[in-house]
Amino acid sequence: MKKALITGITGQDGSYLAELLLEKGYEVHGIVRRVALEDPEHRLKRIRHLLDKIHFHAASMESFPSIYKAVNDSAPDECYHLAAQSFVSYSFEDEFSTLNTNINGTHFMLTAIKDRAPECKFYFAGSSEMFGNSKEVPQNELTPLNPRSSYGISKVAGYHLTRNYREAYGMKTACGILYNHESPRRGYEFVTRKITSHVAKIKKGILKELRLGNIEAKRDWGHAKEYVRAMWLMLQQEVPGDYVIATGETHSVREFLDVAFSHVGLDYRDYVVIDKQFVRPADVELLLGNAERAKKELGWECSIRFEDLVREMVDEDLSLLKQ
Secondary structure, three states, rough: EEEEEEEEEOHHHHHHHHHHHHHOOOEEEEEEOOOHHHHHHHHHHHHHHHHHHEEEEEOOOHHHHHHHHHHHOOOEEEEEOOOOOOOOHHHHHHHHHHHHHHHHHHHHHHHHHHHHHHEEEEEEEEEEEHHOOOOOOOOOOOOOOOOHHHHHHHHHHHHHHHHHHHHHHHHOOOEEEEOOOOOOOOOOOOOHHHHHHHHHHHHHOOOEEEEEOOOOOOOOOOEHHHHHHHHHHOOOOOOOOEEEOOOOOOOHHHHHHHHHHHHHHOHHHHHHOOOOOHHHOOOEEEEEEHHHHHHHOOOOOOOHHHHHHHHHHHHHHHHHOOO
């Protein structure tokens, strides 16, 4: 039985990945903060249905000794490093913790695996934010990196660390350059979930407006459930590499609003208020990925359409209000 270690297992991607690996017969280990183990009802809610199937290790991305112990105790065959301060807007407010957590956390994981589990395959969660305002559209694995936030910068650093450990030490490391991927498990601080949760509350008469920043920004949005399958496929390759994972379609926040509000019979223009406080100091206007390499080498393709993703998220938020 293969053993997998997941950092960020309590998040959107971590929860879907844990489900996938358990379905494939893996022994799944997850790194969580000790406070999460003390308050599982709230902090482990996305994996509440899996608690008796996962082996947990208390550790922090800021603490090398705790990471080292978790890797040593779990002795993984595969490691999926998903943990990060991943909210781009917050990275402008606290650059120090974003850079410290994301860069050092990746370095700690790679170092611990190199020392305690050198045969373990390692996956690093990269991001389309690494490309920033790229002059090349769509972007692929060879597109120059031009990050526009400390979050993007931290992911570029992690990407280079991951490649360096592959090239310098012969470790089997892979980087998934994932474009925006959403689901009903998305955090409420992200614009997509902010929209769908507000749509549900406006429909039920709980709220009267939705305040947003730049609604003209365009993103390549996919479903997280399909994207974690790509992560797994990367580590099944004999020679792991770096792959862009994207739908190849781009939609604006305005389009997201239109689909979400229309799904409940409303017009977003009657409820959305543009608020300058939500505009980022340096925004990325357009991100669009070319996942041809993943299709050719991994056999990966996405099947869930943009409109279906948005409607699924709205339906889930309506259901949660009923509960």
